[in-house]
Amino acid sequence: MSEVSLLLRAPSANRVYAQAAGALSRAEAHWVLGAHLGVVPALRERRIGGMGALEVRRPAPAAASAAPDHRRLDALLATLSGTLGVLDVQQEDPAAPESPLLRPRALPDVxxxxxxxxxxxxxxxxxxxxxxxxxxxxxxxxxxxxxxxxxxxxxxxxxxxxxxxxxxxxxxxxxxxxxxxxxxxxxxxxxxxxxxxxxxxxxxxxxxxxxxxxxxxxxxxxxxxxxxxxxxxxxxxxxxxxxxxxxxxxxxxxxxxxxxxxxxxxxxxxxxxxxxxxxxxxxxxxxxxxxxxxxxxxxxxxxxxxxxxxxxxxxxxxxxxxxxxxxxxxxxxxxxxxxxxxxxxxxxxxxxxxxxxxxxxxxxxxxxxxxxxxxxx
Ligand SMILES: C[S@@+](CC[C@H](N)C(=O)[O-])C[C@H]1O[C@@H](n2cnc3c(N)ncnc32)[C@H](O)[C@@H]1O
CATH class of the missing domain: 3.40.50.150 (Vaccinia Virus protein VP39)
Structure with a gap:
């Protein structure tokens, strides 16, 4: 299970909104994931293959004994505004930050x-x-x-x-x-x-x-x-x-x-x-x-x-x-x-x-x- 996922946004139909979409989706994820999970995952905007994406580092479970609740996080990621899909990062190449090795993640139908x-x-x-x-x-x-x-x-x-x-x-x-x-x-x-x-x-x-x-x-x-x-x-x-x-x-x-x-x-x-x-x-x-x-x-x-x-x-x-x-x-x-x-x-x-x-x-x-x-x- 990859620690890092990339949230791809659907291109906005609205040009003005598209300019703000990256920063807004990061602010949305900060509040929504923070409130739901009790801990804010590390978030960062990235570009992947020329497209804007939000990097979400899956947080460790609150208690050491608890299993990470991937299903819940997946459902939340699927509801975030404009989610086109989620890709798990399998491998990073520091020389090519725009093209990590990625694997599509199946999200629940929300x-x-x-x-x-x-x-x-x-x-x-x-x-x-x-x-x-x-x-x-x-x-x-x-x-x-x-x-x-x-x-x-x-x-x-x-x-x-x-x-x-x-x-x-x-x-x-x-x-x-x-x-x-x-x-x-x-x-x-x-x-x-x-x-x-x-x-x-x-x-x-x-x-x-x-x-x-x-x-x-x-x-x-x-x-x-x-x-x-x-x-x-x-x-x-x-x-x-x-x-x-x-x-x-x-x-x-x-x-x-x-x-x-x-x-x-x-x-x-x-x-x-x-x-x-x-x-x-x-x-x-x-x-x-x-x-x-x-x-x-x-x-x-x-x-x-x-x-x-x-x-x-x-x-x-x-x-x-x-x-x-x-x-x-x-x-x-x-x-x-x-x-x-x-x-x-x-x-x-x-x-x-x-x-x-x-x-x-x-x-x-x-x-x-x-x-x-x-x-x-
Ligand atoms: C910014 S628009 C909301 C548009 C809406 N979200 C949509 O996508 O259709 C604000 C709305 O508040 C309504 N409104 C203004 N004063 C109101 C009032 N006192 N009671 C109920 N609706 C009111 C307006 O008629 C307008 O439709």
Whole structure:
């Protein structure tokens, strides 16, 4: 068994994102593997045959008597954003660092649905799919129920779900996600897409939209979907579920059960207009959205939950956002700029990682932020 593996990344469809992909995948691996394994493996970016790769040195097991858990590490590597494949290094030649002797490593199947679920819908303002997978992995890793990412039991919420990029990633991972979106057009487009996709792929399913009412007040719409490979599974209620709430995210605390979420993943409004999408939802600043929504989100989280929020550093300051989250009982773990990358002229993106302030592993996870020596420049 080789000590060193190389993670090959799928080439990004997005040119801007491709430039940041190496550094972002290293930061992702630092947090995700560190949180899951309790120890951060040595990581380094390399070039292999002209392609970017992330070198992962398999960590020794925590106890001398324990066997290294290669299956778990393999499953984690397979979920990391943009993983194309993993190659084990059999032999290194110092004279030719770009061409070590490599052997392909068979990874477990961690995705239940094909990639077209994530890639078919294209629209202005869509969050990049690879970056969305990174957000999902980070939020899940911070949760004490992190293994649920691999067995389908992790409860995930995207409270700003747009046309469902996060929900689609979660479905591919076998989860049963919940999303909320205020823009009716987005909700309708996503519902229509999902219905078509389910029919095209011949999944047995139900898909129903009703009014979303709380104490007699109509807040918007509620769409519930269930999908299964066969009728029996669907009849038993053992399929995957998806809930799509067409409402203001600030009302979610009234709509969803308290302490029901393990991983909260969101791409906050950037505070800039995306093309023609200058509707009312863009009037509120990202900080205002966070201020009004954070207390409700907090009430939905289990004690050991994890949060990953994408933010535009130009319109949402790290210190201000951290203060708003702290007021709601949430502790930010990641430093300003820990996942910094440029999207375009008006978007300088970063990720805020946070946990409820009584999270049982908060201090240990916070240490991952301070020893992230390879911060993105
Ligand atoms: C950056 S976009 C997220 C895009 C999404 N990840 C996707 O790929 O489609 C932010 C989303 O937050 C939504 N939004 C803004 N304010 C909201 C609110 N108060 N309640 C619910 N959704 C809101 C916007 O309509 C927008 O779709």
């Amino acid at each position: 995705l239940r649905h094909p990639s077209d679920l994530e890639t078919t819908l294209r629209y202005r303002g869509k969050t990049n799919e690879q970056f969305t997978a990174l957000l999902v992995n980070l939020a899940a890793a911070l949760s004490t129920r992190r293994d649920g990412l691999l067995d389908g039991t992790l409860d995930l919420l995207d409270p700003l779900c747009g046309r469902g990029t996060t929900l689609n990633r979660a479905l591919r991972l076998g989860l049963s996600p919940v999303g909320a979106e205020i823009d009716r057009r987005d909700v309708e487009e996503y519902r229509a897409f999902l219905g078509t996709w389910l029919r095209t792929h011949r999944w047995k399913h139900t898909l129903e939209t009703t009014r979303l009412t709380v104490h007699g007040e109509q807040l918007g719409s509620r769409t519930e979907a269930e999908l299964a490979p066969d009728k029996q599974t669907l009849r038993r209620g053992d399929g995957q579920r998806l809930t799509l709430l067409g409402c203001d995210t600030a009302r979610l605390g009234e709509v969803l059960p308290a302490r029901s979420v393990d991983a909260l993943v969101g791409d906050l409004p950037y505070g800039v207009q995306h093309g023609g999408r200058a509707d009312g939802t863009w009037q509120r600043s990202p900080l205002e959205v966070l201020r009004t929504a954070a207390p409700g989100w907090r009430s939905l989280l289990r004690d050991g939950a994890g949060i990953a929020l994408a933010v535009n550093r130009r319109t949402l300051d790290h210190a201000e956002a951290s203060a708003v989250l702290a007021d709601a009982g949430l502790r930010v773990l990641s430093a300003d700029g820990a996942f910094r990358h440029r999207v375009d002229q008006s978007i300088d993106r970063d990720v805020l990682l946070a946990v409820p302030d009584d999270h049982p592993r908060a201090d240990e996870l916070a240490a991952l932020g301070t020893d992230q020596e390879d911060q993105i420049p």
